[in-house]
Amino acid sequence: MSERFELRLECEEFLFDEAERLDDGKLHEWLELLTDDVEYRVPRRVTRERGSEQSSFSEDGFLYREDMGTLTTRVERYDREYAWAENPPSRTRRFVSNVRVHDESDDEIRVKSNLLLYRNQGDTTEHDLLVGEREDQLRRVDGALKLARRTVYLDQTILATRNLSFFL
Amino acid sequence: MVSGGTNVGTSSQTQTVIEEVGNIRETGTIPSRIHNDNEIHELELERVFSDTWVFVGHESEIPEPGDYAKRYIGDSPFIFVRDDTGEVRVLFDSCQHRGTTVVRAEQGNTSYFRCPYHNWTYKNTGELVGVPHKEQFFKELDTCEHALDSAPQVDSYEGLVFASLSATAPSLDEYLGDFKWYLDLHLKFAEGGMEVVGEPIRWEIDTNWKIGADNFTGDSYHTLATHKSAMDLDIFPPELSAVGAERTPVDVTECSGHSCMLAYLENQEFAGGYPEDIFTETHLSESELRLAKRLVSSVGTVFPNFSFLQMNLNADPENREVTAFLNIRKWQPLGPKKTQVWNWILVPRDSSEEFKQRAYDTGISTFSVAGNFEVDDFAVWDGIAEAAGSTFGKKIGRRSNFQMGVGEMGDATNISDEWPGPGAVYDTNFEDGTMQTFYQSWYRSMTGRPIDSATEDVNE
Numbered sequence: 365m366s367e368r369f370e371l372r373l374e375c376e377e378f379l380f381d382e383a384e385r386l387d388d389g390k391l392h393e394w395l396e397l398l399t400d401d402v403e404y405r406v407p408r409r410v411t412r413e414r415g416s417e418q419s420s421f422s423e424d425g426f427l428y429r430e431d432m433g434t435l436t437t438r439v440e441r442y443d444r445e446y447a448w449a450e451n452p453p454s455r456t457r458r459f460v461s462n463v464r465v466h467d468e469s470d471d472e473i474r475v476k477s478n479l480l481l482y483r484n485q486g487d488t489t490e491h492d493l494l495v496g497e498r499e500d501q502l503r504r505v506d507g508a509l510k511l512a513r514r515t516v517y518l519d520q521t522i523l524a525t526r527n528l529s530f531f532l
Numbered sequence: 533m534v535s536g537g538t539n540v541g542t543s544s545q546t547q548t549v550i551e552e553v554g555n556i557r558e559t560g561t562i563p564s565r566i567h568n569d570n571e572i573h574e575l576e577l578e579r580v581f582s583d584t585w586v587f588v589g590h591e592s593e594i595p596e597p598g599d600y601a602k603r604y605i606g607d608s609p610f611i612f613v614r615d616d617t618g619e620v621r622v623l624f625d626s627c628q629h630r631g632t633t634v635v636r637a638e639q640g641n642t643s644y645f646r647c648p649y650h651n652w653t654y655k656n657t658g659e660l661v662g663v664p665h666k667e668q669f670f671k672e673l674d675t676c677e678h679a680l681d682s683a684p685q686v687d688s689y690e691g692l693v694f695a696s697l698s699a700t701a702p703s704l705d706e707y708l709g710d711f712k713w714y715l716d717l718h719l720k721f722a723e724g725g726m727e728v729v730g731e732p733i734r735w736e737i738d739t740n741w742k743i744g745a746d747n748f749t750g751d752s753y754h755t756l757a758t759h760k761s762a763m764d765l766d767i768f769p770p771e772l773s774a775v776g777a778e779r780t781p782v783d784v785t786e787c788s789g790h791s792c793m794l795a796y797l798e799n800q801e802f803a804g805g806y807p808e809d810i811f812t813e814t815h816l817s818e819s820e821l822r823l824a825k826r827l828v829s830s831v832g833t834v835f836p837n838f839s840f841l842q843m844n845l846n847a848d849p850e851n852r853e854v855t856a857f858l859n860i861r862k863w864q865p866l867g868p869k870k871t872q873v874w875n876w877i878l879v880p881r882d883s884s885e886e887f888k889q890r891a892y893d894t895g896i897s898t899f900s901v902a903g904n905f906e907v908d909d910f911a912v913w914d915g916i917a918e919a920a921g922s923t924f925g926k927k928i929g930r931r932s933n934f935q936m937g938v939g940e941m942g943d944a945t946n947i948s949d950e951w952p953g954p955g956a957v958y959d960t961n962f963e964d965g966t967m968q969t970f971y972q973s974w975y976r977s978m979t980g981r982p983i984d985s986a987t988e989d990v991n992e
Contacts, residue, residue: 408733412637413636426892437849441762448911
C-alpha cells in the first residue's frame with residue numbers, strides 16, 4: 365500500500381472514531397480527541413448571485429465559533445438533566461464520506477470530508493438532515509491524531525432544525 | 533365595542549376566540565387555539581402584519597449604495613435596499629410585468645434588479661428603466677407608471693428600519709411612542725450607535741410566531757426552569773441572574789402597546805458588560821444613562837414581531853469575561869405552527885474589534901440556533917402549538933395562563949409614579965403584565981384598533 369493510501373485510512377479511522385463518540389453521546393471522550401488550542405467554526409452560509417465576488421460563506425457570521433473552553437462549557441451543560449434541548453437526547457447518525465487528504469506537513473494534515481447528519485428526537489418520525497463539507501486540520505500528538513481545527517461548511521442558509529444542540 | 537366591518541368573513545367561533553383574548557386583563561387567560569389555527573393565521577396576515585409597523589432590517593446591513601437584502605413583512609417579499617442616492621427603500625419584490633420576484637439572492641450589491649422572466653429591469657430606486665424590445669412590443673407603455681411598488685410607509689429609528697403595509701397607519705414615531713425610552717437604553721448609549729455583525733442567522737421552528745414574541749416581552753419565570761442548566765454553569769453569572777440578590781427588576785407594561793422587562797444594579801455605578809468608556813452622556817437623559825450603565829439583562833417586544841434582548845453573559849465562565857451584546861429578533865410567521873427566526877447580534881459601532889468579536893461570540897453561544905440558552909427554549913416551544921392545535925385542546929377550550937403575580941395573585945407593586953421612564957411599571961419580573969400587554973395589542977390589532985389604547989382614546 366502506498367503511504368498516501370495508508371495516511372487516508374488513518375485519517376478515516378480517526379474521523380469514524382470521532383463520529384462514533386458523537387453519535388453515542390460520549391462528549392467528554394470526544395473532547396479528548398481535540399487539541400488544547402482547537403478552533404471549531406461553522407460559518408453562516410449566504411445565498412448570493414452566481415458571479416458574486418463575495419464568498420458564499422459569511423466572513424463574520426457564525427453558528428459556532430468555539431475554543432476548548434467554550435466547547436467544554438457546552439459539553440458540561442449537556443451533562444445536566446435540565447438541558448432540555450438534549451433531554452430526551454437526540455438520536456444522531458453521522459455519515460462521514462469522501463475523505464480527501466489534501467496536505468501534510470511535518471505534524472499537521474489537512475483533510476476534507478463530507479458530512480450527512482441525521483437527527484431524530486422524541487416520539488416522532490420527523491427528522492433533521494444537515495449536510496455539508498468539513499475541512500479539518502489533524503495534528504499528531506504523541507503519535508496519535510487529534511483535531512486541531514475544524515470548519516464546517518453547511519449546505520443550508522436557513523437551518524432546517526429547531527436548534528443545533530449537537531456538534532457537527 | 534368591535535367594529536363590525538373589520539370582522540366580515542370571520543367565523544363566529546374565531547370571533548369569540550379573539551374576543552376572549554381581549555378579556556386578558558380580567559381573566560388572565562387566553563384561548564390556546566390562537567397558537568395554532570389556520571383561520572387566525574390568515575387573519576393575522578391580513579390585519580396584524582398589514583396594519584402595524586414591521587421590522588425590516590438594520591441600516592448597517594446595507595451600508596453602501598446598491599447594497600440590498602431580501603426581507604419579508606408577514607408573507608410578502610420585499611427588497612431592503614440602499615439606492616444609488618443613499619436612500620433606504622423597502623420595495624415590493626414583484627415585477628410589474630407578470631409579478632415574479634426579481635431578487636434571487638439573499639443579499640448583495642447591485643445598481644439594477646433584472647427580472648429573470650422577461651428581463652424587465654429596475655434601478656435600485658425601483659424605477660423601471662429597461663423593457664426588452666419596448667419599441668416593437670410595448671410602444672405605449674409608460675415606464676414611469678411601472679416602478680416597483682414601495683411599502684406604503686418606511687421609516688427608521690436609530691438604525692432600525694420598519695415598514696408598514698398601511699398608508700394610513702400612524703407614523704413610526706407615534707407607533708413606537710413612549711417605548712422609545714426603553715429602546716434608547718439599548719441603542720443610544722454609545723456615541724456611534726449600534727451596528728450589526730455578520731448576517732442574520734435564520735432557522736425554523738414548529739411553533740407559532742407569538743410564542744417567541746410573548747416570551748421576549750419578559751417571561752422571567754421560565755428562566756429558572758427552562759434555562760436551569762445554563763444557570764447552574766454560571767453562563768449567566770449568579771449574582772446577576774433572576775434570583776440574584778443584587779439585581780433590581782422591573783416589568784414595563786402598557787407602554788404604547790409594547791412591553792419589556794429590565795434588571796439593573798441599583799447599588800453599583802456600572803454593571804460591566806460593555807466597556808465602561810463606551811458610554812456617552814450626549815444622547816441619553818441622566819436617568820436613562822444611569823440605567824443603561826447598570827443594566828444586567830433586558831428583553832422586550834415591539835408589537836408584533838420585533839424583539840430585543842441584552843444581557844451580560846459568559847460563553848465560558850472559567851476562562852472568559854462577562855460580556856454584553858444586543859440581540860434583535862424577528863419572529864416571521866410561515867404558518868399557524870411554523871415560524872422562521874431571524875437573529876441578529878449588534879455591538880457598539882465605536883467599540884474595539886476585540887470587544888466586537890467577544891460580544892458576537894458571547895451572543896451566538898447563548899442566544900442563537902446553537903446558543904446555550906436558546907436551544908432549550910426551542911426544545912419546549914414546539915409543544916405549545918402541538919397541544920393548541922389538537923382536537924381535544926379545542927374541544928375543552930384549553931386556555932393559556934398569564935395570571936402570574938397580577939392582581940390578587942402576587943405582590944407586584946405598580947411603581948410608575950416613582951419610576952423615571954414611561955409605561956405601567958412594576959417592581960418585579962415575576963408578573964405577566966408584559967405578556968398581557970402583548971396579547972392586548974394583538975386583540976386590538978385583530979379588531980382594527982390602534983395597539984395603544986391611549987391613542988384610541990385621544991382620537992375618539
